[in-house]
Amino acid sequence: MTNSQLPSPLRTAAFRRFWLSRAVSGLGSAVTTVALPVLVYRESGSPLLVSLVAAAGTLPYLVFGLPAGALADRVDRRALMVAADTLSALALASVPAARALGVLTAAQVVAVAFLASGLALFFDAGGYGLVPALVGKERLARANSALYGAETVVRIVGSAVAGGLIALFDPAGALALDALSFAGSALLLRALGSAGATADRPAAEARPAAEARAMTGDRPGLVAEVREGLRFLAGHRTLRTMTAVGTLQSFSGGAVVGQLVVLADRGLGLHGADGRIGLLYLAWSGGGIGGSLLLPRLRRRFGAFELLLGVLPAGALLGTAVVLATDWRICVPALAAWGTAYLVVLVNTMTYAQEVTPPELQGRVNTARRTLSSGLGVPLGALVAGTVTATAGLRPGLATAVVALLLAAALVWSVHLRDTRGLRRRAAVRTG
Incomplete structure (x- = not known):
C-alpha cells in the first residue's frame, strides 16, 4: 500500500x-x-x-x-x-x-x-x-x-x-x-x-x-544524553544540512514578519489604522495553510531533500517580489505564496527529522533543531532585519530574508551537485 x-x-x-x-x-x-x-x-x-x-x-x-x-x-x-x-x-x-x-x-x-x-x-x-x-x-x-x-x-x-x-x-x-x-x-x-x-x-x-x-x-546522566542527541544530529549529514536550512528559513521568517508593519507604512503607503495592514499578516498566515495542504502531495512525488532543491529558490524569488513591491495588491498575493513555500520547507524538514531519528532520540534531536531555528533563527532574523532597516532602509532590511533563503538554496544545491559528481565517478569506476 x-x-x-x-x-x-x-x-x-x-x-x-x-x-x-x-x-x-x-x-x-x-x-x-x-x-x-x-x-x-x-x-x-x-x-x-x-x-x-x-x-x-x-x-x-x-x-x-x-x-x-x-x-x-x-x-x-x-x-x-x-x-x-x-x-x-x-x-x-x-x-x-x-x-x-x-x-x-x-x-x-x-x-x-x-x-x-x-x-x-x-x-x-x-x-x-x-x-x-x-x-x-x-x-x-x-x-x-x-x-x-x-x-x-x-x-x-x-x-x-x-x-x-x-x-x-x-x-x-x-x-x-x-x-x-x-x-x-x-x-x-x-x-x-x-x-x-x-x-x-x-x-x-x-x-x-x-x-x-x-x-x-x-x-547516562542528562548532560550525557544531551550529547548523545547532538552527536546523532551532527553525524547525520543530510539531517545536519536540513537543520542548517531550517535555521536559515526561520531567520527569513523572523526578518519578514518583524518588518511587516514597516513594509506597510514605508513601502506600500498603508499608514496608521489602515485595515489593509492586517491583510499582510493574513496573507502570510494564509499562505501557511496552503503549504500544509501542498506538502503531502509534494512528498508523494519528491524526496525530502529533493523537494528543497525547487522550493527554496522559489521562496527566494517570491521574497524578492515582496521586497520590490510598492502596491499592496501585488504584495499580498506574493506574500501569501511566499508563506506557502515557507511552511512547505518548515514542515518538510521537521518531518524528515522525525523519519530518520531513532525513537529513543526523538526529543533530544528535534528540540536541538528547534533551539537553532525558533530559539536562534527567528529572533536573530528579526534583529538583523530591524537593524539593517534602521541604518540602510526598508528594502535592504527585507532583503536579508531573501539572502538567507539564497544561502539555504546554495547549501542544498552544493550538497546535491557534490553527491551527483560522486555517483558519476563511482559509476565510471565500475564501468571502467
Whole structure:
C-alpha cells in the first residue's frame, strides 16, 4: 500500500484527539499572544517590558531546549505533555486571579509569559516522539501538515477575535479563556488512553539495551544524553544540512514578519489604522495553510531533500517580489505564496527529522533543531532585519530574508551537485 492509499491520520482516534487538543489550546494561545502585550503595557506603560513579553516566546528555547529534549526521551511522553498543559493552565489562570484580588503586577505578567513559553517547549519535546508513534512514519508528512494547518487556522481566528475578547473581558479575562483551553487540551491527552499506549512509555524502552540500562539504573546522566542527541544530529549529514536550512528559513521568517508593519507604512503607503495592514499578516498566515495542504502531495512525488532543491529558490524569488513591491495588491498575493513555500520547507524538514531519528532520540534531536531555528533563527532574523532597516532602509532590511533563503538554496544545491559528481565517478569506476 502506497502512502497516498493509507488512511488519513485523522481517522486514527488517538491522533484525532491529539490534533483536537492542539487546535483547542492553539486557539486560546492565539488570543494570549495579543492579550499579554496589551496587558503588560496597561500595567506598566513600559515599551521595554512589552519587548520582554515578546522575547519570552523564544528565550526558553535557548535556556531549556536541550534539557527538555533529554527529559522527554527519559519519561512517559504523554504524562509530560499533560503536566505541561496543566501547569500552563494554572500559570495563565493566576493572572485573572491576581487581577481580581488587586495584586497583579507587570512583573507577574512577564513571568507568566516566560513560564508558558517554557512549558510549551516541554510539551513540544514530548510531541516529537508521540506523533510518529501514533501515526507511523509513513503518514508523518500528512500528520504534521494537519497539525500545522490547524495551528495556522486557529492562529488566524484567534488573532481576529482577540480584540473583541479583550474589549469584552479585558486582557486578564481573555487569559482565563486560554487557561481553560489548556485544561481542555490536558483532558484530551489523558483520553488517549490505550490508543496512545505505544507512545506513552519512556523512549529508553524503544531498544532492549536502553531498557536494560534503565532497569539496572545504569543510564547516562542528562548532560550525557544531551550529547548523545547532538552527536546523532551532527553525524547525520543530510539531517545536519536540513537543520542548517531550517535555521536559515526561520531567520527569513523572523526578518519578514518583524518588518511587516514597516513594509506597510514605508513601502506600500498603508499608514496608521489602515485595515489593509492586517491583510499582510493574513496573507502570510494564509499562505501557511496552503503549504500544509501542498506538502503531502509534494512528498508523494519528491524526496525530502529533493523537494528543497525547487522550493527554496522559489521562496527566494517570491521574497524578492515582496521586497520590490510598492502596491499592496501585488504584495499580498506574493506574500501569501511566499508563506506557502515557507511552511512547505518548515514542515518538510521537521518531518524528515522525525523519519530518520531513532525513537529513543526523538526529543533530544528535534528540540536541538528547534533551539537553532525558533530559539536562534527567528529572533536573530528579526534583529538583523530591524537593524539593517534602521541604518540602510526598508528594502535592504527585507532583503536579508531573501539572502538567507539564497544561502539555504546554495547549501542544498552544493550538497546535491557534490553527491551527483560522486555517483558519476563511482559509476565510471565500475564501468571502467
